[in-house]
Amino acid sequence: MLAHRAPPFTQAPSSSHIGNIYAPWLDSIPDQESGSVEVRLHNEIMAYVDYMAPTPEEEMVVKLVESHVRAVLQRPFKHCRVHVFGSTATGLRLPGSDVDLVIETTDRFDPKAMLFRLSGIVRSNAWCQGSVQVNHRARVPIITFATTPQFGSLKFDVGVNNMSGLETGAFVAECLKTMPALRPLILVIKKALSIHGLNDASKGGISSFAVICMCIFFLQLNPYGLSEEYLTDPIATRSSGFILFDFLAYYSKGLPYKNTYISVSEGRLMPKDRAHWIADDCVGLVIQCPCDPGRNITRALTPMNFEKIRRLFAQAHEVIGDATAMQRGILGALVLVNAKFIEHREHIRRLIPPGDFGGNHFTLATDQRGGGPSAHHTGLLGSSLSVKPPIPGGIYGIPWPPVSMLGATPQAPSDSQQDCLSISQSSR
Structure with a gap:
């Protein structure tokens, strides 16, 4: 089982x-035999992808709040543009994920001092929840902050003139156009790693871009010889389950990571000893950046966390291999959501009144802390939320x-x- x-x-x-952990997407799947475990898994993956897609309310809240945050971030600069990048720009953002922004400017400034100045400006606004973190020692220096519940409880990462994210975003967008099987695979793996706290490179985990490159490379390599039409038309062939199953097998047991590295640009494994940019004693996962060939995008991934990832994939592969076609919740081996996640989505839904996707009732007014906004709209929740769980007692009672x-x-x-x-x- x-x-x-x-x-x-x-x-x-x-x-x-x-019992506060759920798989609400299962409710959209007809309760009938799928014919095989792989087809059942495909149906669950597609239902999960649909469930995780941003709702009109979520898109509107992100758009409105991001627009105001942009205006605040522009204040200390004479000439600048603020760009959105990362998963928000590529359409791979999961509910609750960070919104990545970068300020492009020709102004002359001290990078460290500017980050602290920006943090002070952001912190002075009533929509800023708690403190603003300044990570000026990171490879890509950023500030991080969150907005209040009235402003969607959104999390932002903001850098200045760190334009590499725009280049990688363009690369990912192109791959999504040419690889129909890519998006569902990414959304499952990203959520699985997020659930287990393995998706934060600043804490020794793996970055979202590295996860995306893992998925791209797997589809390029097709190590176990899946039919080409499985990769080019996963909807018609109902093959997302086959693809995920093989992905888990390859990255848990099949990848010879100790002496080779992943080259997405070449679409093949390359020997580590021929790459001058890889340390001689590196025996962990190495993925060459397709946009900057001299950079290892998994450099921050610790050996311990890489082993956790491999173990997670191996366990999920075993669970799926032991499943039956009549079994509900096969994808639960990798992804689930909890009550807090469901409550957050319901909160976002109520921030925008029904049908008001133009944001006509979501207005920004001056607050008492010097120019920041406060939210006034008919859909704002003024008290704590209570959501009826869609599935009692865990996965359909289990x-x-x-x-x-x-x-x-x-x-x-x-x-x-x-x-x-x-x-x-x-x-x-």
């Missing part, structure tokens, strides 16, 4: 509740994760953990 082979928690979270996997009673994630579940650090 799928539910008894689920990736486990590292430790029991602090909440005393269980507690998640099962006690047998943990050796102790599991508990749901705390608010501080949000929907981030950690996989076991012990070898399995």
